Amino acid sequence: MKKETTLVVDDAIYSEEALKLAAYVFEDRFRTALRRRGARTEVRFSGEGAGDAPGEFLNEALNQQCRLDLMKKNSKVANIIVTRMLLSASGGNQKSGGKK
């Protein structure tokens, strides 16, 4: 049976990126359509799994939003760690004369 549920979220709390990332996580469970309504976003769920969608979607959106907020604070150190690791894995240490 096809179901449809709608949710309205405040843009001051959830960014567009967090909502899109959350929608992507559940793409195999239900369809999600986002529509801007002034300072809010309407989220429409449809498909078989749409019944339980709002709660799970909001949890994931919060998770993504917290991660994005954290990235603003920590991105410098996080990028240094990831770059260092990928450089070592690529043999970049050796190519640059082995200087560590």
Add this chain to the structure above:
Amino acid sequence: MAVKAAKRTERVPQVYWRDIGGRMLLTNDFGSYAVMTEAEFRRYMKTGAPPSPAFRDKLGASGFLRERLDMEALAAGWRRRNAFLFAGPGLHILVMTLRCNQGCLYCQSGAVRSPGPGTDMSWETARRCVDLAFASPAPAITIEFQGGEPLLNWGVLKKTVDYARSLEKKKGKPLSLALISNFTLMDEKKAEFLLSRECSICTSLDGPADLHDRNRPFSGASSHAAVVRWLKYFKRRSDRQGPGYRIFKPGALLTVSRDSLGRGREIVDEYAGLGLEDIFLRPLAPIGYAKRAWPKIGYSAEEFSRFYAGTLDHIIALNARGTRIKEKTASMFLEKILAGRDPGFMDARCPCGAGVGQLAYDPRGQVYTCDEGRMMGWEGDDMFRIGDVRGLDYGRIASAPASRACCASSNLEQQPMCSRCAYRPYCGVCPVYNFEAQRSLWGHMPSNGRCAVFMGIFDAIFRALASPKKAKILAGWTAE
């Protein structure tokens, strides 16, 4: 929940904390820890000063007192504990065959019964895998032979072992060899060959015969009997040693299924009775086949944590009575917590080892970020595939989307809960688990089963460390 030091506690350097049963555990980015009573903790957080004179030296040396921060020494310690950041993929898992002669209830490796296209690794593919492993920027490498049951492809395995040892001599890169087998096809000739090539041998042992045989059925015969017979053989050979080559102690891996939960003591006693000095209490992960079998064999993180804590207590008690046996997860974490060294535990690093610390090669020569990623590939989702061994170098491996995605998403600095967790300096997340369980590489830690399992393990370890008697035993579990 630990919270980073805010302005009102600016007298305190950045610390993380957690209540571990009435006492407060404090950790910091340097990997140091301290345990305080709640009153001591409140005083420390308010003033930044040691809560009592007894704490002064310990807190001072471990980076908890702002006025005594020795940044040079602390940074050197951080680098030692994170030494993997400065090396490349050191672990190379060669899946010699997908075939297996056992039908384990929880098999995560996607084993098949009969030979078919792509089930066995050819010599040509194996040779290329070893070549790629030796091209790794890592200063030393380990090649691990897995399956299925790798002895089902004995001819290629044998040639590969000799080829790898010859490359070790030629290239001067230290090599460790490891075989994981169920021992049902082991014989004296194979054993002698493997020992003489200094290959370490590991098997699976799920506990007493009834439990092991139920988990790992083997066409009417007892799989437990084969395991016990060969564990004794390899132990005997290791105890005696001999001229010419080193013989390693055999190892065994335990996979905790639902049936194991009430039987921790019996399982440990089985290991101790066989003279094994390590037991690895590994939780099941809902990955690959195990995901489908989860309703029958799975359990909650809370159930596993109770099992782990009780079983760890029993192992510590055995040690107190003179039996030498270590729990492997604990000993790897203790290596970080107490010795400040990287134990090479791919599953608990930041970032995780996927693609940057390890590679898994399937029989067709497809290279994956890790064995868990390879299992997902076998189940039909190639998300964690890096490429074909025939066209890869380490520049391509590191820049492959799978490697980069795993590296970025397992960085705890960007995980909302992990970045503030007291166990962050010692822990790691698994993007494959996250994707399988929560459909997101980043996962969602408040409801993540693996996170809850690791929390339970760390709680048990730190509670034990808070007891001086137990801490003394646990200190003996780190490498010399």
